[in-house]
Amino acid sequence: MLVPILKHGDYLIASVQSSLTDEQLMKLLDSLVVKVANVRAKGVIVDVTILDIMDSFATRILRDMAHMIKLRGAPTVVVGIQPDVALAMVQLGLSLGDINTALDLEEGISLLNEYNGS
Amino acid sequence: MPNSLGDYIERNSSEKTFKVSSDKDVVKIREYARDVADDIGFSNNDRTLIATAVSEICRNIIEYAKYGKISIEYLNKNSKRGILITAKDSGPGISDINMALKDGYSSGRGMGVGLPGTKRIMDDFIIESKPDNGTKITMCKWVTT
Numbered sequence: 001m002l003v004p005i006l007k008h009g010d011y012l013i014a015s016v017q018s019s020l021t022d023e024q025l026m027k028l029l030d031s032l033v034v035k036v037a038n039v040r041a042k043g044v045i046v047d048v049t050i051l052d053i054m055d056s057f058a059t060r061i062l063r064d065m066a067h068m069i070k071l072r073g074a075p076t077v078v079v080g081i082q083p084d085v086a087l088a089m090v091q092l093g094l095s096l097g098d099i100n101t102a103l104d105l106e107e108g109i110s111l112l113n114e115y116n117g118s
Numbered sequence: 119m120p121n122s123l124g125d126y127i128e129r130n131s132s133e134k135t136f137k138v139s140s141d142k143d144v145v146k147i148r149e150y151a152r153d154v155a156d157d158i159g160f161s162n163n164d165r166t167l168i169a170t171a172v173s174e175i176c177r178n179i180i181e182y183a184k185y186g187k188i189s190i191e192y193l194n195k196n197s198k199r200g201i202l203i204t205a206k207d208s209g210p211g212i213s214d215i216n217m218a219l220k221d222g223y224s225s226g227r228g229m230g231v232g233l234p235g236t237k238r239i240m241d242d243f244i245i246e247s248k249p250d251n252g253t254k255i256t257m258c259k260w261v262t263t
Contacts, residue, residue, distance in 0.1 A: 019149075022141035053148060053166065055173040056232060057141075084166040092170060092235035 003028045005035055010042040011112055013105070016050050022057060029065045036072045043112035044069050047105055049080030059094045066099040075100060075115050079108040135189040138205075144176040151190050151203065158192060158199050159261050168201060168259060171239045174232040175205045175255060183209020183253070193258060200241075200260035205253075212247040219245075 002024055006013045012035055014028060032044060046062065048054070054062075066076040077100045081089075089095075102108040136147045152169040160168065172188070179186035186207030193200035212218045219234050237243040240257040247253040 019145060021145060052152075053170050053173060055170055055177065057173075057177055084163045087163050088166045088170040088239075091167060091239050092174065093238075094235070 003031075005031060007039055007041075008045075008109070010040075010116070011045060011109065012036065012039065012041045012043075013045045013047065015047040018050060019052065020058075022061075025058065025061045029061060029068070032065060033068045033072060036069055036074050041074050042116050043074050044076045045105065045108040045112070046076060046078050047080045047108075048078060049082070049104075051080075052082065052085065054081065054085050054089055054094065056092070056094060059089070059096060063097050063099060066097075075112065077102050077108040077111050079104050133189050133191040135187055137185070138176050138179045138188055138207075139185045140180070144173055144180070147176055147188055147190075148173040151201070154190055154192065155201055158201055160201070160259075164259065164261075167239045168203075171236045171257070172203060174236050175203070175257075178232045179205060179207045179209070183207035185209075193260075195260075198260050200258050202256070202258045203240075204257075205255040208252040211249045211251050211253055212245065213249045215245055215247060 002018060002020065003014050003016050006015070012032065014032060016028075020028070032046075035041070036044060046065070051058070062078060066078075069076045078096065079102045081101065100111060102111050134150070136150070137143060138147065148169040151172040152165050155165040155168045172190075176188060179188075186205060186209070188206075189204045191202040191204075193202050219237060233245070236257070239259070241259045243255070243257045245253065245255050
């Protein structure tokens with residue numbers, strides 16, 4: 001599977017393993033939205049460390065993903081955006097909107113813990 | 119042609135042209151662009167910028183024209199090395215180029231970052247477009263030492 005979705009306590013962690021095609025990205029979106037309810041997740045982390053490009057399509061899908069998951073009652077944190085990818089996003093004017101981001105998995109989990117008041 | 123190319127340029131006969139019609143093409147083409155940029159000697163940041171710019175231009179082609187072509191070439195001028203990217207389509211064209219180059223403007227589903235953002239990233243950027251007559255974008259970036 002290209003994007004394993006693991007359960008970590010009350011959270012779901014999706015670790016992108018390789019560059020995704022549009023179809024794969026959409027599948028990830030669907031999987032996560034469904035799984036959030038199945039396991040009653042209190043938060044979702046999407047780890048994009050491996051992604052070497054974030055273009056407008058990927059950005060839009062991530063934003064949609066976070067919104068949909070929020071509608072299901074859970075916050076999303078995107079972690080692992082690489083420095084050169086962050087630079088390109090800023091240069092291009094891409095914004096993740098009000099999606100939470102954190103440096104890495106550890107920080108992402110800390111952030112979710114904060115939201116959940118622990 | 120872009121200004122920075124001037125009159126005396128040596129265009130490498132290494133031009134490679136790709137068809138653009140699906141997102142799989144986008145991934146393939148931007149990875150090729152990244153490899154070429156690496157070969158030319160661009161920094162890691164610039165390689166990502168170039169690959170992202172190419173990705174955005176491809177996405178525009180697919181969204182507005184459904185089909186187009188992109189070519190990627192090596193550039194040599196004196197001892198400067200660079201990359202030249204040309205994108206062509208026979209789509210509806212851009213009726214107001216100035217508007218299209220404004221941040222945040224989008225006539226499609228996009229976020230409106232494709233053209234102005236790409237123009238920012240590249241050193242030279244030229245759009246030639248007329249309504250119903252397709253669009254041609256020529257852009258280049260030089261290695262800075």
